[in-house]
Structures are given as C-alpha cells and as structure tokens.
Amino acid sequence: MNKSISLLFAYRDRDHSRVFHSMKSLEKQTDKDFHVIFVDYGSSEKNSQTILNTLSEFNFVDYHYVAHPGLLWNKSKAFNYGIWKSKSDYIITADIDLIFHPEFVASAKRLAKPNNYTVFSYAYLQKEETTSDISNLKFSDLKPSHTGYITGSGLYPKPYLEKIHGFDEFYHFYGSEDEDLFIRLENAGLYKKEEERNMLAHQWHPRYPFEENNELSVQPKVSNIRRINLRHYQIARERKKVIPDNQEKWGVCYSKEDLNALLSPDVEYDLSNLSALVDHFINEELPSYKNKVVSVTFRKDKDQKSLKFFLRKMLKQNYQPLISLKEINDKILKKIIFEYRHHNYLYKIENDLRSIKFIIDLRNSSKN
Known part of the structure; x- marks a missing residue:
C-alpha cells in the first residue's frame, strides 16, 4: 500500500x-x-x-x-x-x-x-x-x-x-x-x-x-x-484530555489582510504606567468594548523621574504607585494567552522600550 x-x-x-x-x-x-x-x-x-x-x-x-x-x-x-x-x-x-x-x-x-x-x-x-x-x-x-x-x-x-x-x-x-x-x-x-x-x-x-x-x-x-x-x-x-478546551475549531489563522482591520480602531487609549489605570483598563474597560476594535498605548509616566514625583513618593502625598513596562507587558501577554488567543490583535513594543501598543478586534474571533 x-x-x-x-x-x-x-x-x-x-x-x-x-x-x-x-x-x-x-x-x-x-x-x-x-x-x-x-x-x-x-x-x-x-x-x-x-x-x-x-x-x-x-x-x-x-x-x-x-x-x-x-x-x-x-x-x-x-x-x-x-x-x-x-x-x-x-x-x-x-x-x-x-x-x-x-x-x-x-x-x-x-x-x-x-x-x-x-x-x-x-x-x-x-x-x-x-x-x-x-x-x-x-x-x-x-x-x-x-x-x-x-x-x-x-x-x-x-x-x-x-x-x-x-x-x-x-x-x-x-x-x-x-x-x-x-x-x-x-x-x-x-x-x-x-x-x-x-x-x-x-x-x-x-x-x-x-x-x-x-x-x-x-x-x-x-x-x-x-x-x-x-x-x-x-x-x-x-484529566486525560483528548481534545483541548476552547478549541472546537482549529487550524484557522489570521492573515496579512486581517492586520488592516486593526489600523482604524473604534476606541483609542493613551495611558501612563500608573498601576490603577493599567489594572482597571485591562480587567474592566477592555472587556466592556464588545464588538469594537480597541487600541491602547501604555507609556512611562512623564513625571516619573522628576524631583516633584520623588518627593511625593517619599512623603506619600497624592502618590500613585507605578508599575514597570515589563510588568505591563506580562499582564497583557497573559491576558492574550488566557483569554484573547483566538482574537485578531497587534502587540508591539517600541524600539526605545518606552511604550507598548496593543490593538485588539473584539468584534469576533476566528474560533467563535
């Protein structure tokens, strides 16, 4: 044969x-x-x-x-x-x-x-x-x-x-x-x-x-x-699995053309690396935009290295905790892996390592 x-x-x-x-x-x-x-x-x-x-x-x-x-x-x-x-x-x-x-x-x-x-x-x-x-x-x-x-x-x-x-x-x-x-x-x-x-x-x-x-x-x-x-x-x-969870459809991939759908987002955010802003956006605001293309750019806070910021931090007066872009990176990537892996998205870290861009199409998923 x-x-x-x-x-x-x-x-x-x-x-x-x-x-x-x-x-x-x-x-x-x-x-x-x-x-x-x-x-x-x-x-x-x-x-x-x-x-x-x-x-x-x-x-x-x-x-x-x-x-x-x-x-x-x-x-x-x-x-x-x-x-x-x-x-x-x-x-x-x-x-x-x-x-x-x-x-x-x-x-x-x-x-x-x-x-x-x-x-x-x-x-x-x-x-x-x-x-x-x-x-x-x-x-x-x-x-x-x-x-x-x-x-x-x-x-x-x-x-x-x-x-x-x-x-x-x-x-x-x-x-x-x-x-x-x-x-x-x-x-x-x-x-x-x-x-x-x-x-x-x-x-x-x-x-x-x-x-x-x-x-x-x-x-x-x-x-x-x-x-x-x-x-x-x-x-x-x-659990002796045979078929993976959340994989009723499989073998479907996005294309270069799908990237174009991300270039004209319905909603755009530009956020600093304040911990409260980041956590609230990722866990509350982003999921609320069903049927939208959402773009967010995370940047280092402009006042982060200023003397005024340093004094506020030391005196704990109106100080808001910051997180690093590496921590933001890990939060977003884990969100993609656990929840958004079947969606069309764009993830990019800028060459100067001072900002991260994340765009996702929440209108549908190739696996739904």
Whole structure:
C-alpha cells in the first residue's frame, strides 16, 4: 500500500541559510514521493520575501504565509494550519534546523502505521560545523557532539491528528506543546514508538533564553511562560484530555489582510504606567468594548523621574504607585494567552522600550 507523507515546517523570522540546508537534504532523498508544507507564521515582510526566494528553488515545497507580525509566536497554530492543508495519509512535524538522512523519507514510510506515532533521535551538530557549508556534506560525514530524543519532530497518522483537533493552541512561545500532543494521542488510542536509528541531524543554534528575564525587550517575552505551559500540560495529562478546551475549531489563522482591520480602531487609549489605570483598563474597560476594535498605548509616566514625583513618593502625598513596562507587558501577554488567543490583535513594543501598543478586534474571533 502506497503511503503519502507531508513534512510540516513552522517558521518565523529565522536565518534562511539553515532552511536552505534543510531543504537541500530533502532534495537528496532516495524516495522522492513526499511533500513539504512550509508555514510562515507572521514573519516580517523582508524575511518572508527572503525565505520565499530560498524555497522557490525546491519544487516539492508549498509555502504558506499566515498570521501577521503583530501576533505572538504560536507553533501550535502554525502546525494546525499545515495539518489542514495536507492531503497526505501521514504527517511529519519537522524543525527547520534539521538535516535529513537520504533514507529518511523511505524509512518513515516503513515506520508509518495507522495505530502508532513515532518520535526520532537527533544528532546535535557542533557550532563550527553548522556555520560551514554543510549542504554539500554527506550525512555520514557530519560529526555531532551528542545524540538524544527530542519532542520536536514526530510521524503521525493524519486521521488521529484530526480526531484530537491538532496541537493545543494555548501554548505560546516555546514549551510543552509536543508533550501535550503525545499524551492526547495516546488517550485517543495511539501507541508511541521510538526510532533508534539516527536519521536526523540538528543544526547548532544558541539556546532559546528560557531563564527568567525581568527586562523588557523588543521581542515579546512573558515571565514564567515555561511553567505556565508546563502546568497546562499537567492538567491535560491529569484529566486525560483528548481534545483541548476552547478549541472546537482549529487550524484557522489570521492573515496579512486581517492586520488592516486593526489600523482604524473604534476606541483609542493613551495611558501612563500608573498601576490603577493599567489594572482597571485591562480587567474592566477592555472587556466592556464588545464588538469594537480597541487600541491602547501604555507609556512611562512623564513625571516619573522628576524631583516633584520623588518627593511625593517619599512623603506619600497624592502618590500613585507605578508599575514597570515589563510588568505591563506580562499582564497583557497573559491576558492574550488566557483569554484573547483566538482574537485578531497587534502587540508591539517600541524600539526605545518606552511604550507598548496593543490593538485588539473584539468584534469576533476566528474560533467563535
């Protein structure tokens, strides 16, 4: 029986050279009967054009630009979109950093079974090797620093991915979305297999900054997100979930055109970082604007560094507590993750780190 396979990649604003190396290794597959679905989830216009030019060299790749740069990174949404686009019997979720053994696709087809899913071992390449031109090297010539199993790539029968409504779209940034998928697949009746042969090599890159960082940066980050994601996974495991909560519809993404709907808001706020203003707006005023597009800009209070402000604070005369823009950042991002993740929104931290803009369309949600 012929088994059709799609390899699914999720991407956003990464180095195009590592994507090129990955595609070159797929070009060398002994079994050419496969398809790549490459989902670009909200890269900048410049990077999306660069990666599109890179991928145009490979006739087995279908490129899809979804979301827009104002949305937070969400690998689950990107993969779910790709699952819907695939017409194959089996899907392999892949990392853009991977170099594939020439026999990988042929091996995957032998491993593909309707009642199990398979995870793969990675060979981790060294920095010096990754920064060289590795696309012309034989897979056997690669010299990894170590090997090990990782949750980032798997081989799945597509009907089961559809049965469990794909990846849980609660997970933002990085962490636990793959483990969550595994336990829900097993709750739905699949068995887990581990491929012992080393068929994948992982290109070196700096580790994602998982450690706690209390500093604001242009790239959105939220404090404690790994533990929040881990707790969500633990709940799914304890309750033996098959389908994620609040995910009746899945695989739906916003587009560049949806960004235009945010550029003419019905309501606009410009607020300082006074704690009372921030908390009241986020928890009371914003939810009241049903069926509106709401824009808010948070700025550092102009008097924050003045002598008058300092004296008021010391004497506690008419002093209103302030919170940092980093604290505001965390409040908004957690609000998005817990309540507004299915809405169209724009979140942007200005380059000078002195203001944050948040625009959200409360008229409807792609998931309602």
